Amino acid sequence: MAEYSVFSLLRNAFSGNRDWKPAWRKPDPKPSYDVIVIGGGGHGLSTAYYLAKEHGITNVAVLEKGYLGSGNVGRNTTAVRSNYLLPENIHLYEHSMKMWENLSHDLNYNVMFSQRGVLNLAHTPAQLDDYARRGNAIIHSGADSVLMTPAEIEWLMPGIDASGSARFPIIGGLMQWRAGTARHDAVAWGYARGADRRGVDILENCEVTGFIKDGDRVVGVTTTRGEIRANKVAVAVAGSTGHVMNMAGIDKLPIESHVLQAFVSESLKPFLDTVVTFGMGHFYVGQSDKGGLIYGGDLDGYNSYAQRGNLPIVEEVNSEMLALFPSLARVRVLRSWGGVCDMSMDGSPIITTGPLPGMYLNCGWCYGGFKATPASGWCFAYTIAKDEPHPINAPFTLDRFHRGAIIDDKGQGSTPRLH
Amino acid sequence: MLITCPYCGPRDVSEYSYQGDGNRTRPDPASTDQEAWNAYVYDRLNPRGEHHEIWQHSGGCRAHLKVTRNTLTHVISSVGFARDAGHRKSDGHRKTGAEA
Numbered sequence: 001m002a003e004y005s006v007f008s009l010l011r012n013a014f015s016g017n018r019d020w021k022p023a024w025r026k027p028d029p030k031p032s033y034d035v036i037v038i039g040g041g042g043h044g045l046s047t048a049y050y051l052a053k054e055h056g057i058t059n060v061a062v063l064e065k066g067y068l069g070s071g072n073v074g075r076n077t078t079a080v081r082s083n084y085l086l087p088e089n090i091h092l093y094e095h096s097m098k099m100w101e102n103l104s105h106d107l108n109y110n111v112m113f114s115q116r117g118v119l120n121l122a123h124t125p126a127q128l129d130d131y132a133r134r135g136n137a138i139i140h141s142g143a144d145s146v147l148m149t150p151a152e153i154e155w156l157m158p159g160i161d162a163s164g165s166a167r168f169p170i171i172g173g174l175m176q177w178r179a180g181t182a183r184h185d186a187v188a189w190g191y192a193r194g195a196d197r198r199g200v201d202i203l204e205n206c207e208v209t210g211f212i213k214d215g216d217r218v219v220g221v222t223t224t225r226g227e228i229r230a231n232k233v234a235v236a237v238a239g240s241t242g243h244v245m246n247m248a249g250i251d252k253l254p255i256e257s258h259v260l261q262a263f264v265s266e267s268l269k270p271f272l273d274t275v276v277t278f279g280m281g282h283f284y285v286g287q288s289d290k291g292g293l294i295y296g297g298d299l300d301g302y303n304s305y306a307q308r309g310n311l312p313i314v315e316e317v318n319s320e321m322l323a324l325f326p327s328l329a330r331v332r333v334l335r336s337w338g339g340v341c342d343m344s345m346d347g348s349p350i351i352t353t354g355p356l357p358g359m360y361l362n363c364g365w366c367y368g369g370f371k372a373t374p375a376s377g378w379c380f381a382y383t384i385a386k387d388e389p390h391p392i393n394a395p396f397t398l399d400r401f402h403r404g405a406i407i408d409d410k411g412q413g414s415t416p417r418l419h
Numbered sequence: 420m421l422i423t424c425p426y427c428g429p430r431d432v433s434e435y436s437y438q439g440d441g442n443r444t445r446p447d448p449a450s451t452d453q454e455a456w457n458a459y460v461y462d463r464l465n466p467r468g469e470h471h472e473i474w475q476h477s478g479g480c481r482a483h484l485k486v487t488r489n490t491l492t493h494v495i496s497s498v499g500f501a502r503d504a505g506h507r508k509s510d511g512h513r514k515t516g517a518e519a
């Protein structure tokens with residue numbers, strides 16, 4: 001019987017909820033493993049889960065420097081979608097979307113995946129043409145997408161300023177109905193429990209401080225909890241990629257770390273039941289089940305490893321929200337925070353073997369990697385187990401930049417803060 | 420975050436535009452060394468700690484500045500004109516005031 005079910009709820013209710021097992025153990029590190037995954041974020045945990053589930057590799061440790069979920073997996077704004085333009089990206093994110101649709105069942109853990117739709121607003125005819133083109137590309141690749149009229153948008157979200165006198169009048173939008181949100185902590189906890197139950201050791205407060213090499217080959221790591229050896233060392237540390245890879249002697253990568261802020265308002269009655277993005281700036285908002293508006297906008301715009309941002313972006317994001325929803329002017333902001341994003345030079349991720357023998361690298365998720373959590377771990381586990389990429393992640397190599405095979409969905413070029 | 424412009428004094432970060440990593444040097448425009456161009460365009464040091472970067476005081480005197488800033492603490496340890504650090508784009512082509 002599944003560990004979490006109506007029956008286990010009842011049984012534990014009658015015994016005063018004293019008999020629940022912790023969702024994952026707190027083991028001591030073993031001297032060696034088949035695979036070490038550095039980084040206990042969503043991607044590291046899902047990688048460990050699929051290594052065990054799909055490839056039967058269970059002698060695995062996930063090394064997390066803080067507590068589980070302390071990185072971006074617990075800091076993001078939870079939007080999940082697959083409405084990209086380029087085929088490489090659509091295939092990766094649509095694979096992820098299909099996995100999301102069954103994730104709570106697969107993990108026996110409610111990740112609260114809610115397909116409430118994500119709408120991109122258009123404010124100029126050129127933008128609407130561009131959305132029509134993107135929508136066609138999305139449909140062509142097998143995902144869903146539909147154009148909406150201003151009247152439909154106003155009906156869908158009564159709070160929005162759909163009047164012709166808005167500063168940037170809304171002339172339409174591109175909707176993906178299968179897109180939505182998921183509860184980010186539950187994703188981390190669900191994967192952690194699933195991996196743990198299959199034998200994976202999750203080692204928290206275990207910061208990697210260096211790599212052990214045999215010649216060029218990576219054969220283990222030094223950590224704050226001692227030396228740990230492994231046949232294969234996989235790196236999935238998101239915003240810390242530059243710093244961690246530097247310890248392995250890789251001093252340059254096509255990555256810059258930038259800080260992204262997010263905000264939550266006080267709880268409101270149900271106000272907005274989809275996620276909506278502003279087309280004349282960088283702003284998006286959704287509403288959580290608790291009633292808080294969860295919203296964010298642009299990066300602060302300079303290299304940063306600090307998990308906090310500056311005030312100009314706070315002002316900019318909030319004023320963009322008011323341009324769309326003037327009725328929110330008196331709503332109070334409850335909390336804001338920052339997370340460090342691994343911005344790649346083409347805005348697309350890297351999931352690959354190498355760059356050193358014995359090493360595997362997963363990074364470059366920019367501020368859009370939460371939605372990729374299932375597929376990223378699934379592809380990375382395949383790559384680690386088979387020592388070659390799955391066709392889905394084969395285009396996402398590290399050397400694509402020097403080969404001129406970049407995957408630049410937005411066509412922004414190598415200015416990572418613009419992706 | 421305040422950046423102290425050598426002309427204008429301490430000003431809010433919103434007056435400045437970030438021009439990015441100041442550690443890179445552009446290959447000679449006539450160079451056909453593809454690796455050197457690739458490295459210039461795509462590869463970054465991205466340190467956690469002291470970072471050399473270029474900012475423009477676009478909302479002020481418009482000077483380009485070479486700033487050393489800690490990416491973990493945001494503490495700025497030095498600011499100077501980019502031209503003094505060899506970041507002048509048109510070295511050699513620049514006319515003096517009298518010639519211009």
Ligand SMILES: Cc1cc2nc3c(=O)[nH]c(=O)nc-3n(C[C@H](O)[C@H](O)[C@H](O)COP(=O)(O)OP(=O)(O)OC[C@H]3O[C@@H](n4cnc5c(N)ncnc54)[C@H](O)[C@@H]3O)c2cc1C
Nearest residue numbers: 039041042043065071072073076077079208339369370371
């Ligand atoms: C404010 C914000 C909003 C976002 N919104 C969205 C969104 O709406 N939709 C979306 O799809 N994506 C979003 N993202 C992006 C998404 O959160 C990330 O791309 C994704 O979470 C990164 O993968 P991860 O979960 O593995 O990262 P993380 O959770 O950051 O995992 C990396 C882990 O590595 C650990 N680590 C670092 N160094 C070491 C070391 N030396 N030793 C051991 N462990 C180490 C860190 O502590 C961390 O826990 C957002 C990001 C931010 C910051």
Ligand SMILES: [Zn+2]
Nearest residue numbers: 424427476480
């Ligand atoms: Zn100035």
